Amino acid sequence: MRLGHRPERDKRITTHVGLVARAFGAEGMLLCGRDAHVEESLNDAARRWGGAFRLTPNASWKGEIVRWKESGGQVVHLTMYGSNLPDVIDEIRKSEDILIVVGAEKVPAEVYQLADWNVAVGNQPHSEVAA
Numbered sequence: 243m244r245l246g247h248r249p250e251r252d253k254r255i256t257t258h259v260g261l262v263a264r265a266f267g268a269e270g271m272l273l274c275g276r277d278a279h280v281e282e283s284l285n286d287a288a289r290r291w292g293g294a295f296r297l298t299p300n301a302s303w304k305g306e307i308v309r310w311k312e313s314g315g316q317v318v319h320l321t322m323y324g325s326n327l328p329d330v331i332d333e334i335r336k337s338e339d340i341l342i343v344v345g346a347e348k349v350p351a352e353v354y355q356l357a358d359w360n361v362a363v364g365n366q367p368h369s370e371v372a373a
Contacts, residue, residue, distance in 0.1 A: 243342065244272070245344065245345045245353065246347035246349065247275040248347060249275070251346075253280055256280050257283045260280065260283075261287060263342070264288070264295045268342075270295055270296035270298060272306050273300070274301050274303045280297070284297045303343075303350075307343070315337075316337045316341070317359075318343070318358065318359045319354060320344050320361055320362075321362060323360065325359060326362055326363075327362065330361060334361075
């Protein structure tokens with residue numbers, strides 16, 4: 243899930259988040275907002291390279307997280323304010339259905355509360371994309 247996408251500022255980053263998710267085997271990406279450039283780029287990659295990756299625009303972050311958890315899935319929120327990845331990776335690997343949340347603008351406090359894990363890579367400042 244790409245949360246807080248800002249079309250003029252984030253289109254390249256959001257496209258890269260989707261491409262990396264696709265490369266790592268994600269089934270799709272929920273985009274909280276709409277951006278024709280991102281949709282076109284990710285759909286083009288799926289056409290050219292194959293695979294069933296799907297982009298769902300205009301996703302409601304809270305509704306999607308709540309539905310995901312109600313269906314038995316778990317949520318990993320990538321943030322520099324989270325637990326250090328090596329400290330939680332073994333626990334995360336035990337999960338089968340994971341929704342990964344990648345923020346853009348200021349992430350609502352409720353995302354931190356709803357997430358099963360708030361995860362950082364190291365204890366140094368970094369972006370959500372780096373996580």
